[in-house]
Amino acid sequence: MRIFVRESTGLVREVGPFRLLLMSMGYNGFLIIPFVYLAGLYLYGAGSIVYAALFISWLVFIPGALIWYYITRQYPRTAGDYVYFSRLNPPIGFAAWFNFTIGEMLYDAVLVYFAIAQLGTVMQALNNPLASVVLNPRNEFILAVVLITVLILINIVSARAGLTMFAVVSLAALATFIASAIYVLALPHGIIETSLGTEYLRAVNEAGRVSVTGGLYGLFGMVAFTTAVWAYVNYPVTIGGEIRRDRLTAILGVLGMFVLGGLFFAIFVIAFLRGFGLRFFIGASYMNANGIDNGYMLVNPGADLALIHTPIAIALAYSSVLWYIAPVTGVIIQVSRYLLAFSMDRALPRAIST
DSSP: OOOOOOOOOOOOBOOOOHHHHHHHHHHTTTHHHHHHHHTTHHHHHOOOHHHHHHHHHTTTTTHEEEHHHHHHHOOOOTTTHHHHHHOOOOHHHHHHHHHHHHHHHHHHHHHHHHHHHHHHHHHHTTOOOTTHHTTHHHHHHHHHHHHHHHHHHHHHHOOOHHHHHHHHHHHHHHHHHHHHHHHHHHEEEEHHHHHHHHHHHHHHHHHHOOOOOOHHHHHHHHTTTGGGGGGOOHHHHHBBBBBBBHHHHIIIIIIIIHHHHHHHHHHHHHHHHHHHHHHHHHHHHHHHHTOOOTTTHHHHHHHHHHOOHHHHHHHHHTTTTTHHHHHHHHHHHHHHHHHHHHHHSSOGGGGGGO
16 A cells, blocks of 8 residues: 655745735635625614624634634645645545635636626716626626636736735725725715715615614624625635744734724724715615615715715725725635645646646
């Protein structure tokens, strides 16, 4: 019987604490969860429940974050989570993570499509005549394919270039995400209301038709809109063979992202709820769910920025496309590392590792 020894991947440990923190934030998805969270307010967004749910959804996943931290520390290998579970039970470990990898491919396809749709929605809010061209289903598909192909090719050319690109995109996405929250908080409510005009009044009026669920049921109803995102603190273990083997890198990459990501996400949602008003988003989410007029646009934070029509707001509105592109870039790297690990274990053809 021959003893199987897994070969080295050849990847270099060059990702330090700050860079890994940026990557984890770009991958996690909290940058796009406000689009989902705000869209659910017409169901469960009753008063202080909206704010309490932000904290509860984060709190319940502390054990999960700790687990991923310990796996990152103990299994500093490429696709370390796959390595861990496949050594416990090789058939089940491979099947589970192969299935997860396919799921991530599909997730990436959805995200890149949403990135193009977000661009078109912002252009539509600005009455850009090219919006209809971008939002044409065929053109959306073409643009999405072109974008993800370019991102994949950069990673094929150089693994280092792929990681650098991801860090830069994540930094830009995070910076504009925070800047959007600060800008909305700094604006007087009257300016926002005046800028949106009749659209604002329509959303507020529609809120009066909504019967929002409160109490404990309402609280956990809103929690359901956010909890899933905190499961994605696993990026550091995916590139475990490329991160520095020190405690600080793992702490910032997993726990740092979990804490700061939760903080930035809460600040963003609170800023928009205070700037535009809870009733506005309850009405906008109701309009969106029922296909009423421009509800799909009004419940979209990026489009709301565009509707303010100041130069800063317009720039931030267009930057919301980066909030989708960041996780797309990260998932491409993640998928490539899992495929590499599968091939290094000879569970898939060796050609995949090249």
